[in-house]
Amino acid sequence: xxxxxxxxxxxxxxxxxxxxxxxxxxxxxxxxxxxxxxxxxxxxxxxxxxxxxxxxxxxxxxxxxxxxxxxxxxxxxxxxxxxxxxxxxxxxxxxxxxxxxxxxxxxxxxxxxxxxxxxxxxxxxxxxxxxxxxxxxxxxxxxxxxxxxxxxxxxxxxxxxxxxxxxxxxxxxxxxxxxxxxxxxxxxxxxxxxxxxxxxxxxxxxxxxxxxxxxxxxxxxxxxxxxxxxxxxxxxxxxxxxxxxxxxxxxxxxxxxxxxxxxxxxxxxxxxxxx
DNA sequence: ATATTCCCCTGGAAGC
DNA sequence: TGCTTCCAGGGGAATA
Numbered sequence: 001x002x003x004x005x006x007x008x009x010x011x012x013x014x015x016x017x018x019x020x021x022x023x024x025x026x027x028x029x030x031x032x033x034x035x036x037x038x039x040x041x042x043x044x045x046x047x048x049x050x051x052x053x054x055x056x057x058x059x060x061x062x063x064x065x066x067x068x069x070x071x072x073x074x075x076x077x078x079x080x081x082x083x084x085x086x087x088x089x090x091x092x093x094x095x096x097x098x099x100x101x102x103x104x105x106x107x108x109x110x111x112x113x114x115x116x117x118x119x120x121x122x123x124x125x126x127x128x129x130x131x132x133x134x135x136x137x138x139x140x141x142x143x144x145x146x147x148x149x150x151x152x153x154x155x156x157x158x159x160x161x162x163x164x165x166x167x168x169x170x171x172x173x174x175x176x177x178x179x180x181x182x183x184x185x186x187x188x189x190x191x192x193x194x195x196x197x198x199x200x201x202x203x204x205x206x207x208x209x210x211x212x213x214x215x216x217x218x219x220x221x222x223x224x225x226x227x228x229x230x231x232x233x234x235x236x237x238x239x240x241x242x243x244x245x246x247x248x249x250x251x252x253x254x255x256x257x258x259x260x261x262x263x264x265x266x267x268x269x270x271x272x273x274x275x
Numbered sequence: 276a277t278a279t280t281c282c283c284c285t286g287g288a289a290g291c
Numbered sequence: 292t293g294c295t296t297c298c299a300g301g302g303g304a305a306t307a
Contacts, residue, residue, distance in 0.1 A: 003300060034283070034302080059301080077301055078285075093285085112284045114301055158277060167302075174300055223300065224287080243300095264280070266298085 002075040004059060004138070004172030005215035006226050006234065010081055011056050013228035014106070017083050022050045022101040023065070030095040034076060034116040037096065045069040045119040046098075058134045058171035068122040072131065076114030082107050083229050106229075135169045138208050144170070145209075146202035153193040153201065160196065161189035161262045164208070173208060176221055176243045179268045181207040183242045188274040189260070189267045214239065242268040 002010070023046045031037040049066035056062065061081070063071040073081065086105050090097075096117055098106040108117060120128055136144045136152060152169055153160075163169050164178040173181065182189050185207035187200060196204065220226055220234030223244070227233055241251055245268060246259040255272035 006300075032284095074301080076284095077299070079301095110284095111286070112299090112301095114284070156276085162277085165301095176300060221300075226300075263278070265301095 002059060002079065002220070002226060003174035003177050003215075004056075005177070005212050005236065006220035007056055007059050007061060007075065007172075008139075008216050009220040009228045009234060010075070011054050011061055013230050013232070014061075014081065014083065015054050017104070017229065018051045018054060018063070018100075018106065020050060020052075021104075023047060023098050024101050025099040027097040027099065028095070029090070029097065030093075030113070033095065033110065033113050034074065035118070037117050038119070042071070042096075042117065042119045046071060057131060057137070058167060059174075060131065062125075064122070070120055070122050070125055072116075072118045072120070072128070073108065074116045074130075076110060076112060076116070078112040078225065079108065079110040079115030080225070080227060081229055082109065082227070082231060133168050134171050135167060136171065138170060138172055138212060144205060146198065146205050149205045150196075150198050150201040153196055156193040158193055159189060159262060160187060160191045160193045160204070161267050163193040165263070165265070170208075172212065175265050175267075176223075176240070177208070177211050177215065179243045180241060181211045182274060183269060184211055186273050186275065188271075189262060189269050191275075242270060244268065 026043050028037050028039040031039055046065050046069055051063055051065055053064040059074060061073045083104055083106055086103050093111045094107050094109045096108040125131055136148055138144045161178055164173045185204040187204055215236040218234055218236040221236040222233035242257050245257045248257050250257055250270040250273055253272045255270055257268055258271050260267050
């Protein structure tokens with residue numbers, strides 16, 4: 001489900017509701033997520049402490065809690081965070097419940113359980129095994145752009161589609177936005193990364209940034225079940241040019257959108273427009 | 276270094 | 292109404 005724009009949408013929707021709230025209790029109903037939730041560490045880290053800020057790194061939401069505690073939440077494929085009244089009955093797959101002191105609850109819901117929740121001290125953030133290896137942050141203008149993409153791709157033989165989706169190279173870009181950005185930049189997904197000219201790196205970097213930014217403006221892409229912290233769907237799905245559009249006409253050339261597979265993931269592209 | 280495949284899971288859609 | 296098969300927004304690990 002969630003790629004960078006969706007995670008960022010969730011972050012923005014939760015921010016005004018959560019900052020300043022005190023977490024009075026955490027209830028782990030199902031600890032078996034992508035990695036086992038350490039209930040003890042989570043409870044001792046956050047209970048009776050206030051949420052100070054919510055940041056995002058890659059596809060992780062980072063809750064800054066008092067006393068330098070960080071809670072890193074990854075939504076995986078089907079994860080959802082929602083703010084609900086405390087008397088709302090639990091739904092199937094409501095795995096972790098943060099009880100707040102304003103009678104609301106932040107609930108982590110995740111049918112497929114590919115998501116994760118970790119807690120640690122802020123100091124450990126840069127060396128944490130799940131965060132340390134992360135690549136360029138595409139919406140940080142100091143980190144990402146033509147120069148960074150050009151430099152980062154030199155010597156890399158993997159197809160550019162795989163590069164875009166490799167979180168050790170560039171973070172936040174998943175299957176939807178990798179396809180869409182390549183289409184916008186008119187670059188064929190099989191192109192050897194290291195062979196991209198500087199100019200094409202410039203176009204691609206621009207396409208990545210604009211695609212992600214526009215998706216955030218639209219509140220993300222809701223294909224099936226994505227919703228922000230308040231339950232709102234995103235509206236970028238209507239703007240998708242290639243993702244999920246196998247056999248349909250390209251908006252530019254009227255040629256047919258093709259589906260191929262890269263690293264086990266569907267890739268959608270226009271064979272006529274993308275070279 | 277990179278490519279492929281499988282795995283962790285549930286559930287929805289399509290095919291028969 | 293089933294039942295089976297395929298597919299899914301992520302990502303890590305094992306294997307070639």
